[in-house]
Amino acid sequence: MNAIIWPAQYQPGFCDNFVSSETIEAGLGAAEVWPWLNDAVRWPDYYTNAANVYLYDQAGPALASGVRFYFETFGFTVEAQVVEQVAPGSGQPGRLAWHGWSGEGETRLDVHHAWLIEDLPGGRVRVLTQETQNGTPAVALARTRPNPMLNGHQTWLDGLAAAARRGRQISL
Template sequence: MTMNAIIWPEGYIPGFTENYVSNEVIVAGLSAAEIWPLLSTPALWPTYYANSANVRFYDDKGPVLAVGDRFYFETFGFPVEAQCNEYVSPADGQPGRVAWHGWAGEEGTEGRLDVHHAWLVEDLEGGRVRILTQETQKGKPAEELHNAKPNPMINGHQEWLDGLVAAARANQGAK
């Protein structure tokens, strides 16, 4: 069986940035269609992931992400400006893909952080779903996050995945 991979933009290829994290879960009894609305609607993130807050879109966009949409949220103590640069809903035989470029701090300063955060959601045989999230980060804050032990990005993204799965299961029970 072949599984799909994240598509990386130039300048954000893992191994060539100050920080890279990868988290993945594969769970039975859920589908990409059940996960997708919780992930593609940023206003829902704080309902299942405590490390996200104050989500808002710009230019009367939203509530669901789309390529080119600008949005804002707070996470890991950073006020993140972001722009969605990949969005493909899951379909039969095709994984869902969503990614954004996020940034915090003034461009050209030591406090600047730039990230590419990507998600892949795909159905696997046997009634399973795979959720993969990977992020590359550039800048001095990324270097500090990389050196922190335990790694707050690995742990935070795992909480995001676990919350996403729990929320999807709760939605199944509410039907």
Template structure:
């Protein structure tokens, strides 16, 4: 199976916080799920922790390499730039990743790398992997929280993504 491509400064284990969530489901393909992940304005329709998605330069709502956008999540207004975008191609995983940041001073600034990998597997299975690393004081606080809000929030995102794609099939 494929893995996430990490940029310098965001490799898990060398950041202030890291979370990883994965599902493997049957009966869905990358092509079924991709539109719901790649169209950022759809996120709030199936993921309650996402809101107010906006785009720079009259672009969007579909993500693309270099696209800058904004949204709210985990109580943070996040600015983001898509740094990896590989649309579905038969036999290869689809990928999307963004660098996001919540501006502030040394105590409140947060930088993240949030990556997604969607991969068709044998046996009519689909693997969806999302991982995020974070740098900054707010990341240290999130890492210490029990239960971990990032793990739980991203699991909700994965579950919602699968659910919305399944409903569309019916």
């Protein structure tokens, strides 16, 4: 299976917080899941922890490399910029990643949030999301139990898969 591509300053194990969540779903394909993730304005439709998504510079609705956007999540107001965006196709996984930041000084949080969506044999899709974080808020999040990032990202994955299934039913 494929893996996330990490910038040097966000390597898991060398950052203040790291979470990894994935799901493997039968009966879905990467091409069905991708549009629900790549259109950030849709996130609040299936993930209650994402709100007030806004794309700058008249971008969108689909995310693309270099696009700047804003959203609210986990109590943070996040400014973000897409650093990797490759749609799935022809045996290659879909890849989406952004650098996000919030706050200043001691409240500054910097993240690299990456997604991988790939078709697997037997009519299955694998959706992997991993995030690394640096900053004082990241240290606090890493120590919190239950882990809000782990649980929140799993909720995002569950909602993403459900949205893709509903989307398929609507288009039939």
